Amino acid sequence: MKEHLFEYLLRLGDDSLILGHRVSEWCGHGPILEEDIALTNISLDLIGQATSLLKYAGEVEGKGRDEDQLAFLRLEHDYKNCLLVEQLNGDFGMTIMRQFLFDAYRLPLFEALIHSSDSQLAAIAEKSLKETKYHYRHSAEWVIRLGDGTEESHERIQKAVNSLFKYHVDLFFTNHVDDALLKEGIVPEMKAIHNKWMESVKNVFSEATLEIPSNNWEQSGGRLGRHSEHLGLLLAEMQYMQRAYPNMEW
Amino acid sequence: MSKNDWPLWEVFIRSKQGLNHKHVGSLRAADAEMAIENARDVYTRRSEGISIWVIESNNVYASDPSDMDSLFEPSQTKVYRHPTFYVVPDGISHM
Amino acid sequence: MQLAMEQKYSQEELEKRFQDKIDNDIKIEPNDWMPDAYRKTLVRQISQHAHSEIVGMLPEGNWITRAPNLRRKAVLLAKVQDEAGHGLYLYSAVETLGADREETIDDLHSGKAKYSSIFNYPTLTWADMGAVGWLVDGAAIMNQVPLCRCSYGPYARAMVRVCKEESFHQRQGYEIIAKLAQGTPEQKEMAQDALNRFWWPSLMMFGPNDDDSPNSALSIKWKIKRFSNDELRQQFIDVTVPQAELIGLTVPDKDLKFNEETGHYEHGPINWDEFWEVVKGNGPCNEDRINTRRSAKENGEWVRAAANAFAEKRKMRVAV
Ligand SMILES: [Fe+2]
Ligand SMILES: [Fe+2]
Numbered sequence A: 001m002k003e004h005l006f007e008y009l010l011r012l013g014d015d016s017l018i019l020g021h022r023v024s025e026w027c028g029h030g031p032i033l034e035e036d037i038a039l040t041n042i043s044l045d046l047i048g049q050a051t052s053l054l055k056y057a058g059e060v061e062g063k064g065r066d067e068d069q070l071a072f073l074r075l076e077h078d079y080k081n082c083l084l085v086e087q088l089n090g091d092f093g094m095t096i097m098r099q100f101l102f103d104a105y106r107l108p109l110f111e112a113l114i115h116s117s118d119s120q121l122a123a124i125a126e127k128s129l130k131e132t133k134y135h136y137r138h139s140a141e142w143v144i145r146l147g148d149g150t151e152e153s154h155e156r157i158q159k160a161v162n163s164l165f166k167y168h169v170d171l172f173f174t175n176h177v178d179d180a181l182l183k184e185g186i187v188p189e190m191k192a193i194h195n196k197w198m199e200s201v202k203n204v205f206s207e208a209t210l211e212i213p214s215n216n217w218e219q220s221g222g223r224l225g226r227h228s229e230h231l232g233l234l235l236a237e238m239q240y241m242q243r244a245y246p247n248m249e250w
Numbered sequence B: 001m002s003k004n005d006w007p008l009w010e011v012f013i014r015s016k017q018g019l020n021h022k023h024v025g026s027l028r029a030a031d032a033e034m035a036i037e038n039a040r041d042v043y044t045r046r047s048e049g050i051s052i053w054v055i056e057s058n059n060v061y062a063s064d065p066s067d068m069d070s071l072f073e074p075s076q077t078k079v080y081r082h083p084t085f086y087v088v089p090d091g092i093s094h095m
Numbered sequence C: 001m002q003l004a005m006e007q008k009y010s011q012e013e014l015e016k017r018f019q020d021k022i023d024n025d026i027k028i029e030p031n032d033w034m035p036d037a038y039r040k041t042l043v044r045q046i047s048q049h050a051h052s053e054i055v056g057m058l059p060e061g062n063w064i065t066r067a068p069n070l071r072r073k074a075v076l077l078a079k080v081q082d083e084a085g086h087g088l089y090l091y092s093a094v095e096t097l098g099a100d101r102e103e104t105i106d107d108l109h110s111g112k113a114k115y116s117s118i119f120n121y122p123t124l125t126w127a128d129m130g131a132v133g134w135l136v137d138g139a140a141i142m143n144q145v146p147l148c149r150c151s152y153g154p155y156a157r158a159m160v161r162v163c164k165e166e167s168f169h170q171r172q173g174y175e176i177i178a179k180l181a182q183g184t185p186e187q188k189e190m191a192q193d194a195l196n197r198f199w200w201p202s203l204m205m206f207g208p209n210d211d212d213s214p215n216s217a218l219s220i221k222w223k224i225k226r227f228s229n230d231e232l233r234q235q236f237i238d239v240t241v242p243q244a245e246l247i248g249l250t251v252p253d254k255d256l257k258f259n260e261e262t263g264h265y266e267h268g269p270i271n272w273d274e275f276w277e278v279v280k281g282n283g284p285c286n287e288d289r290i291n292t293r294r295s296a297k298e299n300g301e302w303v304r305a306a307a308n309a310f311a312e313k314r315k316m317r318v319a320v
């Protein structure tokens, strides 16, 4: 059971870690100061979540690895984040769409996880849920603004949908890990999360006058450590200090 | 204001239950929802508030400083509006 | 309102009433009458200050994605975010003077408006995050604390907020550099190198010597400024040198010595040629910094337009 929970915590923690990293790349480059500050808040929430989740993962694993060792010293294929979060920021529309597709998944997931039979996971979910509600509100509002804004913004955000939608299946990936944890009441049924996600996407897209791409080719593999080219480069940057100066304190 | 700039909003924050909303500053936002969210991110990063009001700055009407004398001086001579104007005998308390 | 006052009083009377207020420490508020030169000086100074906060996000932003651990990453991110907030408070203060934020920003992008030249120096190692927080924020705080009592109300109030938030910036920087100074030989070397590179530019942050600072006298009369450049610089050196010594770092000034009689440190000559060159645009990062800010604005143009268009549509729909 321990290794299953460990694996599951890595998925949650790595999602927060990698997306938090991506969003932090906006700091100083936002479309307007107010939004620069908003994006940084989201990034800070995600990095905070990653810290709690990976810390707990390390404890569950019981090999003496702390959150920093997990965050900075694994090899690429040991990261279990979904493919969506590692995708490049692109323009603001791409960043917002990536955030929305993720928030729409994270929100029902955390809503369910607050009832987890694992009390520590439930506690982390409860804190993260409050943050995620705000992220969802922020990203959904922006999707609607951009979708129903100008011709240019509509085109850009629709393009973002078209390029990111193929990564959504990866969010709902399950295997024996989930099966085992589901039996223990630690994690919820993924089917229900997927349905809620679909509902949010349909509602927000309809208000935003956006279309779900008809091409439903799917990309997945993130949960198994099979990533896109982007993750390696992201890690090269993120891990630079720990790799260049091993075993030092900062 | 160039055509893509957002309007200016004034932000008022209630720092805790029982206190008035207080003006804390301004920011730019395209609509009221955004103004509230931006106010939350800009002005309450250190738990400075529990409630936010925003109002578009061009809806604020201000008194004219050159009218200051006529608006505010007359009340200065109306000392009878203050409790210290009245004499009560020694030994009276709680009044 | 400016007009109403002008109809009521002569120019001379207006100026006297204005200076009386200042002398009695009564704040000047946005709609109050003020001399044109006072307004201009404030617009220039506050917008320069705002630009410095915003451009100042970039050298540290450069290390957010390479921070060595999660705690440092969060702290740095929160710190740089604060600087964005400071910029915003200050742009709001400029707007109370009738200047438009976007136009002020365009002046920055065209090179017409200046910002603190320190941000035209590169951040090359992680230790620079320590040096910047410790020295650059430290020098900024020294400049900013007196500004909380500045005669112009909105500026003073913005600075109160800024100074409150600044208090962790310098500490986190000193914490970083102190940690390195106690670390491995490589880390110590990194810390010393950062101090070597940031010391002199930090001293330049206070601006030219008093003799070469023509606007200062008027600013002091108007209580926009309370101390001269040299006074603040001296204060900074006096508090910072012992902080360096405490963690075993050497201030890169062979002429530096403590004068027992005055109780102050005496320092070697500052390279003002370098200062003016950097101000003029010839620093190592001037071009990059401005290009980065310019493209952030350009890339955001369609976003801002979309939000306006949507707000317009929503208003129409409500009206129907
Ligand atoms: Fe699906
Ligand atoms: Fe600042």
Ligand SMILES: [Fe+2]
Pocket (backbone or CB within 6 Å): C083, C137, C140, C166, C169
């Ligand atoms: Fe600062």
